[in-house]
Every structure is written in structure tokens, then in C-alpha cells.
Amino acid sequence: METSFDTQVQELYKKAEIIITDYYKAKRDNDYFEAKRKDDNSKAKPQHGHSKITIPQEFKDEFFSLVDKVNLSLMEDKDNFYGYFLLQMSREIRFDISSPTAVNFKRAKYVIYFNPIIFLNLNLKQMESTIKHEILHILSMHLIRAKEFKGNYSTLAINLAMNLVVNTYLDHLPPFSVTLEWVNLYYDLKLLPFKPFEYYVEEIQTALDLLEADETTEDERDASEVDDSKNEETDDNPDDANDDVNVATEYDPEKAHDLWEESSDIDQKTLQEFTEKFIDNAQKGSIPGYLAGMISSLRSSKGELPWNLYLKRLMGSVESNKKKTITRRNRRQPDRLDLRGQLRSHKAKIVVALDISGSISDQEFNQALKEVLDIVKNYNHEITIIECDSEIRRVYNVKSVKDVKERINIRGGTRFTPVFEYANDHKINLLVYFTDGKGEEKLLTVPRGYKTLWVISGRGDKLSLKEPHGAVKKLKNIEIKDDALEMSDVKRDGYSMNDQERMHI
Structure with missing residues (x-):
């Protein structure tokens, strides 16, 4: 008569317990003989080697x-x-x-x-x-x-x-x-x-x-x-995984x-x-x-890690400090409502450079900037927009996409060096440069003390610099999603194709 599934499970569990009991017994014996060997100055039985689950x-x-x-x-x-x-x-x-x-x-x-x-x-x-x-x-x-x-x-x-x-x-x-x-x-x-x-x-x-x-x-x-x-x-031999487990x-x-x-x-x-x-x-x-x-x-x-996920990773390396929050209690004295808790934060001076001579559209840039703001929202940050072509045309700060100004209607050539001169002078933490990639082949000023991320526009080809001094990523259309989960979106089998995880590798 065939053993039922539940019965087989119970019998196997008992056998597994016996295997573990035998292992611990062998380990105790091994430890005993090793200790005795040392006490008797090598006159006892030799060490049996590593205890092993058989x-x-x-x-x-x-x-x-x-x-x-x-x-x-x-x-x-x-x-x-x-x-x-x-x-x-x-x-x-x-x-x-x-x-x-x-x-x-x-x-x-x-x-x-x-x-x-x-x-x-x-x-x-x-x-x-x-x-x-x-x-x-x-x-x-x-x-x-x-x-x-x-x-x-x-x-x-x-x-x-x-x-x-x-x-x-x-x-x-x-x-x-x-x-x-x-x-x-x-x-x-x-x-x-x-x-x-x-x-x-x-x-x-x-x-x-x-x-x-x-x-x-x-x-x-x-x-x-x-x-x-x-x-x-301790893992000297990972292939022998059951030694001294x-x-x-x-x-x-x-x-x-x-x-x-x-x-x-x-x-x-x-x-x-x-x-x-x-x-x-x-x-x-x-x-x-x-x-x-x-x-x-x-x-x-x-x-390849997309530019927005790569930016998220870069944010983790920016110098950090603690910031206070009223939304959580102090963990050391939770009953003291006058004391605020602390959250991890990263003080980040971020420059977002926009090559206004390039082929990146307003829609592409606004969508990408929204992604930048979403990534940095959990950090202490300050974002500065630089509009540039062969020189810096305008510099201003933003806190949301609504703060983005209408682009200056100038279409000169492209030089990347002026932006790096500005970044070096202002001691920033991170530079994100949106461009079609067409500029000089060599920077006259190299970055000092900050990370650089190049984002090539969707119609751009590649970066003209022979040495970019940072990661170069391709801009793709970023889907702007509503965080609200509507019940009409949720299928009977428990998932929503509108809200499921986007696969960024």
C-alpha cells in the first residue's frame, strides 16, 4: 500500500532529526578527543577531522x-x-x-x-x-x-x-x-x-x-x-558545504x-x-x-543598469548625516514626544546640466527630471539646473518639475568643460549631464571630488569624450505612473499588470 504524503513527511522528519542528532554526537566526540589530545600532549587518539553531517x-x-x-x-x-x-x-x-x-x-x-x-x-x-x-x-x-x-x-x-x-x-x-x-x-x-x-x-x-x-x-x-x-x-572549502555546519x-x-x-x-x-x-x-x-x-x-x-537606477546607486555613496523627523518617535526615549526620531539622509548638492543645443526634447527632459526628483526625495538635497551649450547660459534651483523654466532659445555649439568648471568651483556632490553626446573629445577641466553621470538623449548616439570621467547611460522613456492602486486594476489571481514591478536589471 502506497504511503500517504503526510505520513511520508512525518517519517522523513523523524529521520532528519536522527541525522542531526548523530551529527551533534559525532561533533561532541570529535571535540572531546581533540581536547584530550592536547591535554595528553598528543598521546590520545588523533583528531578525526571536521565534524560532518552524514x-x-x-x-x-x-x-x-x-x-x-x-x-x-x-x-x-x-x-x-x-x-x-x-x-x-x-x-x-x-x-x-x-x-x-x-x-x-x-x-x-x-x-x-x-x-x-x-x-x-x-x-x-x-x-x-x-x-x-x-x-x-x-x-x-x-x-x-x-x-x-x-x-x-x-x-x-x-x-x-x-x-x-x-x-x-x-x-x-x-x-x-x-x-x-x-x-x-x-x-x-x-x-x-x-x-x-x-x-x-x-x-x-x-x-x-x-x-x-x-x-x-x-x-x-x-x-x-x-x-x-x-x-x-571560516569557509575555506565552499564545495564541502556540510563541514562544521x-x-x-x-x-x-x-x-x-x-x-x-x-x-x-x-x-x-x-x-x-x-x-x-x-x-x-x-x-x-x-x-x-x-x-x-x-x-x-x-x-x-x-x-545594463538603467540610468535612473544607476543614479539611485550613486545617491547611496553621497556623504550622509542624520536628519530629524516628527513622524517617528525617538527610539531611546519613546515616551518623550518632544524628542524627534532620526532618519538616514544624504546631504547632496546635485547639478543637473541640460545641453540646450542637443536633440533632447522638453518632454524627455521634464520626464527625466521628474525621475531624478523622485529618486532624491528621501535625501537632504539641493538641485541646481544648468542650461548650457558652448557656455553656461542660465543657472537656477528647483524643488519640483513645476520650477523648471522654459528653455532658452539659443542653439550654439556644445562644450562640456564649462559645466565641470562650475561644478569644481561650487563643491558639488553629483553631476547629472543630459546631452546628445556631441561635444569636445577631451575635457579641459576634470571633475574633482564628485560623481558624474552622463545621460545620452534617446536620439543621441554616443558620448564624444574619449575619457568621460563617469558612467555613460542611455536615456529611455520613463513611464510616469500613478502610485494609487485602484481595485479595478487588480486581477482575480492577485496581481495587477498596471502596477507590477518594472524589471530593471
């Missing part, structure tokens, strides 16, 4: 037989794309991952990992959702995008934001899952659904900074850096994506090509609209 082949076979049943259920569902995608993935068991499932890319294949202790505590539908969760991370190119934000944002903020993006599309989530409701409640936020990853990570990071503002001392930060360096040094028995969002760091060293373009092959083999019929949107965005991406 996973019997029988357990592996039974466990992956259960995974096959979960996959069969996926393939019978309307979202059978996930089932066919999973069929192409390698499978491994890891007791040290702090989530039921995890993924990375190794040896030309995506690998999905299972922690039996956490995974076997879920029901069938929840198991399906954890697998879908990992595949959505892949389709969203999160394994690559996480690296783009590392350094400017904390691991926890990045992980929470990415999980919010993918979990929004899933039903039957495990009880510990990161959801919009949980994040809003726990961090006292008002995040909206179906928004881009960049929106979530910025808002969550601000909340995290507020929580830590008055509690983290410089000494604690130094100690944290030392601990991090020690942790990095720390068994994870519960979900930890901050560590949930640690395995991404163990992915093979592969460039973004190649990874995208492999992903598209997986997608092609998984598409056996119709797929939900949100999946179609993700796949379409992935295929159209050339693996």
Missing part, C-alpha cells in the same frame, strides 16, 4: 521522492511553468540554510537546496510556494540585482525587499514568510503593493536605520566588521539568501542566457500574466 543515500532518495510528488502537483496546476522549471534544476540537501529552500547557480545549472528540518514542517501547498518563491527570484534576476545594492543597503533590507516583490504573487505562503502586512506592522511603514524592488529597499532601509540610530556605537560597528571578516574566513532549524530572513554568494563566478549576460534557456524549456502552455511580464522584461534587458 546524509544516508536512502534518506536522499526518499526525500527527493517527496520533492517529486510536490513537483508533480506543480505540473498538474495551471502554473505548470514552475514544475517544468524545477525539472531542469539540480537538487541538494543543506541543513545549514535558514529557509526551507534556497537557490544559486553552479556549473551551468541552477541548483535548488532544501533544508529538511524547515521544509518538512510545511504542508503541500506551502512547499509548492517555497519552490515558486525561489524560481521567481531567478526570473527577477535577483541573484544579480542584490550585488548592485550591496554596500549601500544592508543585507536584511535587500532580502526583505526582494522577498516582498516575489511573495506578492504567491498564495499559501508559510507562516514565517515576509509579507507586506508583516513588514508594515513590524517596521511601522505604509508600503504599497506591486511596487519596484528599489522602492521597498529604500523604505525598509530607512526604517532599519531609525531602529539602530541611537543604539549602535562606533565600537559595536567595528566589532561587527571583525566578526564579519572571521565569518568570511551550523544547523538551521528556523527561518532567518537576513541569512535566507546567503547561498547566492556561493554561485559560480559568471557574468550577467551569460547568466541571463542560461536563464532564458531554462524559461524556454519550461514554457509548455499558457502562463499567468505576471510571469509573462517578468519573462518579457528579462528578455528585453541587455544586462
Whole structure:
């Protein structure tokens, strides 16, 4: 008689517990003999080597037989794309991952990992959702995008934001899952659904900074850096992942994506090509609209970070200081309503240069400037507009798109150097230069102490400078979206094609 699914789950969980118990016993014995060897001056038994989790082949076979049943259920569902995608993935068991499932890319294949202790505590539908969760991370190119934000944002903020993006599309989530409701409640936020990853990570990071503002001392930060360096040094052999492991028995969002760091060293373009092959083999019929949107965005991406996202990344490197806010209480003395809380902010003197001799239209520029203002709104900032051709024609400050003046009707030649002379004299933090790219080949004045971002207009070709002294990006039409989510936009299966995340790689 065939064992029922629930019974198989229970039996496997008991066997997993025995495997962990045996591991800890072997580890204690190993530690004992090593200590005795030192006490007896090498007269005791030699050290047995690293303690290692021994996973019997029988357990592996039974466990992956259960995974096959979960996959069969996926393939019978309307979202059978996930089932066919999973069929192409390698499978491994890891007791040290702090989530039921995890993924990375190794040896030309995506690998999905299972922690039996956490995974076997879920029901069938929840198991399906954890697998879908990992595949959505892949389709969203999160394994690559996480690296783009590392350094400017904390691991926890990045992980929470990415999980919010993918979990929004899933039903039957495990009880510990990161959801919009949980994040809003726990961090006292008002995040909206179906928004881009960049929106979530910025808002969550601000909340995290507020929580830590008055509690983290410089000494604690130094100690944290030392601990991090020690942790990095312990993984001498990442391929032998079960040596001296720390068994994870519960979900930890901050560590949930640690395995991404163990992915093979592969460039973004190649990874995208492999992903598209997986997608092609998984598409056996119709797929939900949100999946179609993700796949379409992935295929159209050339693996280059768009200018607006690159600007967001640059903003993270601008010198920062704390600003007061009346919207949150002081964390050290929450009952003192007269004390204001603190938010992370970046004091940024930003110059936006507009080449009025070029082919960029008023509509293009106003739309792009709106995007600039939206990006910097969470920072202390001061924006100065410079209209220029072969020389600077006008300089004025703006706080909103309404402050943008009608462009001067002068069409001279183009020289970039005058703007850089101005920027150097005024000690700015960031220069964003909108141009068609046609100017001198060499700057007579090079930038000093600030970042430069060149944005070539939609009809422009390339930048004439042989050495741009900054990143060069292409301007594309930016869709101006209403942040309001109307119920008429939300489909029955829980997503809105009007509000779903735009895929910026």
C-alpha cells in the first residue's frame, strides 16, 4: 500500500532529526578527543577531522521522492511553468540554510537546496510556494540585482525587499514568510503593493536605520566588521558545504539568501542566457500574466543598469548625516514626544546640466527630471539646473518639475568643460549631464571630488569624450505612473499588470 504524503513527511522528519542528532554526537566526540589530545600532549587518539553531517543515500532518495510528488502537483496546476522549471534544476540537501529552500547557480545549472528540518514542517501547498518563491527570484534576476545594492543597503533590507516583490504573487505562503502586512506592522511603514524592488529597499532601509540610530556605537560597528571578516574566513572549502555546519532549524530572513554568494563566478549576460534557456524549456502552455511580464522584461534587458537606477546607486555613496523627523518617535526615549526620531539622509548638492543645443526634447527632459526628483526625495538635497551649450547660459534651483523654466532659445555649439568648471568651483556632490553626446573629445577641466553621470538623449548616439570621467547611460522613456492602486486594476489571481514591478536589471 502506497504511503500517504503526510505520513511520508512525518517519517522523513523523524529521520532528519536522527541525522542531526548523530551529527551533534559525532561533533561532541570529535571535540572531546581533540581536547584530550592536547591535554595528553598528543598521546590520545588523533583528531578525526571536521565534524560532518552524514546524509544516508536512502534518506536522499526518499526525500527527493517527496520533492517529486510536490513537483508533480506543480505540473498538474495551471502554473505548470514552475514544475517544468524545477525539472531542469539540480537538487541538494543543506541543513545549514535558514529557509526551507534556497537557490544559486553552479556549473551551468541552477541548483535548488532544501533544508529538511524547515521544509518538512510545511504542508503541500506551502512547499509548492517555497519552490515558486525561489524560481521567481531567478526570473527577477535577483541573484544579480542584490550585488548592485550591496554596500549601500544592508543585507536584511535587500532580502526583505526582494522577498516582498516575489511573495506578492504567491498564495499559501508559510507562516514565517515576509509579507507586506508583516513588514508594515513590524517596521511601522505604509508600503504599497506591486511596487519596484528599489522602492521597498529604500523604505525598509530607512526604517532599519531609525531602529539602530541611537543604539549602535562606533565600537559595536567595528566589532561587527571583525566578526564579519572571521565569518568570511571560516569557509575555506565552499564545495564541502556540510563541514562544521551550523544547523538551521528556523527561518532567518537576513541569512535566507546567503547561498547566492556561493554561485559560480559568471557574468550577467551569460547568466541571463542560461536563464532564458531554462524559461524556454519550461514554457509548455499558457502562463499567468505576471510571469509573462517578468519573462518579457528579462528578455528585453541587455544586462545594463538603467540610468535612473544607476543614479539611485550613486545617491547611496553621497556623504550622509542624520536628519530629524516628527513622524517617528525617538527610539531611546519613546515616551518623550518632544524628542524627534532620526532618519538616514544624504546631504547632496546635485547639478543637473541640460545641453540646450542637443536633440533632447522638453518632454524627455521634464520626464527625466521628474525621475531624478523622485529618486532624491528621501535625501537632504539641493538641485541646481544648468542650461548650457558652448557656455553656461542660465543657472537656477528647483524643488519640483513645476520650477523648471522654459528653455532658452539659443542653439550654439556644445562644450562640456564649462559645466565641470562650475561644478569644481561650487563643491558639488553629483553631476547629472543630459546631452546628445556631441561635444569636445577631451575635457579641459576634470571633475574633482564628485560623481558624474552622463545621460545620452534617446536620439543621441554616443558620448564624444574619449575619457568621460563617469558612467555613460542611455536615456529611455520613463513611464510616469500613478502610485494609487485602484481595485479595478487588480486581477482575480492577485496581481495587477498596471502596477507590477518594472524589471530593471
